[in-house]
Amino acid sequence: MAESQILLNDFKRQWADTGESVLDAVRRVGESGWYVLGREVADFERTLAARVGRAHAIGCASGLDAIEIGLRASGVTPGSKVLTTPLSAFATTLAILRAGAVPVFVDVDEHGLLDLDLCRMVLASDPGIRAMVPVHLYGHPLDLKALAELRDQFALTVVEDCAQAIGAVRSGQQVGSVGQVTALSFYPTKNLGALGDGGAITTDDAGIAARCRSLRDYGQSQRYLHDEVGLNSRLDEVHAAILGHAFLPKLAAWTARRHEVAQAYLSAIRHPEVRLPSLPSSAASVWHLFPVCVPAQRRASFMEHARAAGVLTAIHYPRLITDQPALRGQTFEVRSPLPRATALAASEVSLPIHPFLTDDEISRVVAAVNTWGGA
Numbered sequence: 001m002a003e004s005q006i007l008l009n010d011f012k013r014q015w016a017d018t019g020e021s022v023l024d025a026v027r028r029v030g031e032s033g034w035y036v037l038g039r040e041v042a043d044f045e046r047t048l049a050a051r052v053g054r055a056h057a058i059g060c061a062s063g064l065d066a067i068e069i070g071l072r073a074s075g076v077t078p079g080s081k082v083l084t085t086p087l088s089a090f091a092t093t094l095a096i097l098r099a100g101a102v103p104v105f106v107d108v109d110e111h112g113l114l115d116l117d118l119c120r121m122v123l124a125s126d127p128g129i130r131a132m133v134p135v136h137l138y139g140h141p142l143d144l145k146a147l148a149e150l151r152d153q154f155a156l157t158v159v160e161d162c163a164q165a166i167g168a169v170r171s172g173q174q175v176g177s178v179g180q181v182t183a184l185s186f187y188p189t190k191n192l193g194a195l196g197d198g199g200a201i202t203t204d205d206a207g208i209a210a211r212c213r214s215l216r217d218y219g220q221s222q223r224y225l226h227d228e229v230g231l232n233s234r235l236d237e238v239h240a241a242i243l244g245h246a247f248l249p250k251l252a253a254w255t256a257r258r259h260e261v262a263q264a265y266l267s268a269i270r271h272p273e274v275r276l277p278s279l280p281s282s283a284a285s286v287w288h289l290f291p292v293c294v295p296a297q298r299r300a301s302f303m304e305h306a307r308a309a310g311v312l313t314a315i316h317y318p319r320l321i322t323d324q325p326a327l328r329g330q331t332f333e334v335r336s337p338l339p340r341a342t343a344l345a346a347s348e349v350s351l352p353i354h355p356f357l358t359d360d361e362i363s364r365v366v367a368a369v370n371t372w373g374g375a
């Protein structure tokens with residue numbers, strides 16, 4: 001019998017693992033007769049805030065909205081410059097643009113994360129930049145101590161993009177604990193993914209939290225009193241119930257399995273042309289993705305070899321944000337050459353990593369990589 005394809009995400013297995021509790025959650029919401037901004041959202045927000053160690057969580061419609069709302073609620077105004085990375089989901093920059101702000105890009109480090117040394121140099125040279133959206137890309141935590149130093153030295157507003165990194169830890173500290181605001185995404189592929197779109201903002205600041213609640217709900221501070229131009233970006237009761245009751249209780253086990261898969265790859269993949277992620281020992285990634293690098297001119301061959309062996313792969317990300325057509329005509333700045341981001345965009349390949357991979361499938365992924373033919 002032909003071997004089954006190994007997927008990047010396996011939602012059918014997730015359903016087999018969680019379907020009954022998802023249906024229970026949906027039933028409870030249906031029976032409650034209350035579908036928008038009710039008890040389920042409030043309960044989920046409380047549980048999530050406790051989970052990430054912040055005073056407030058505010059559910060919203062997506063990670064994109066979480067970043068935009070977080071920027072606006074923390075005082076980033078139209079025309080403000082916001083330091084960020086050229087290597088991320090486009091949503092990171094799109095949120096900055098939607099807030100009316102000006103993205104300012106610098107290069108990434110060898111792990112694909114925003115280069116905080118370059119950030120320091122740029123911040124020191126330009127007092128006009130006082131906000132930042134760092135991204136804990138691939139589930140890898142940035143150096144939080146260095147990030148906190150930048151925040152304090154330059155009085156920065158920091159909105160941490162934790163869309164890929166819920167639960168990641170650096171030197172014992174959780175991501176999302178440095179920024180005044182943290183943005184999460186519950187897009188289905190995320191480590192904590194809904195059965196559709198969703199997001200959340202977390203913060204310790206009660207004033208920011210109140211403004212986020214207003215912004216997600218047409219900018220109204222009380223019913224029919226609209227203080228500012230907001231969004232319709234509410235998390236549904238159904239999604240809050242599913243996330244809170246069916247998925248969040250599983251997150252620790254799912255993350256632990258991602259760690260096991262990553263460790264298996266790190267110890268068994270051996271190929272002279274495949275560079276494995278090599279994080280500092282202080283970084284506990286949550287392995288949203290497992291990015292490897294291969295020579296750029298051989299990436300298509302690598303992905304085709306994996307596909308022929310029944311292993312699906314992907315690229316995160318094939319094009320820098322600075323090169324996206326949507327940026328033409330937008331105001332943005334590029335403050336350093338981008339050789340590392342450019343090299344990653346040309347050479348990165350993501351191997352399957354999700355909690356439902358079997359040991360046999362892990363071995364098949366390892367074998368597919370290790371048997372890739374020479375140049």
Ligand SMILES: Cc1ncc(COP(=O)(O)O)c(C=O)c1O
Pocket residue numbers: 061062063064065088089091092135137161163164184185186187197198199
């Ligand atoms: C790093 C990063 N930031 C922001 C987002 C946006 O999240 P969403 O898809 O929920 O809008 C994503 C997900 O696509 C992401 O990976």
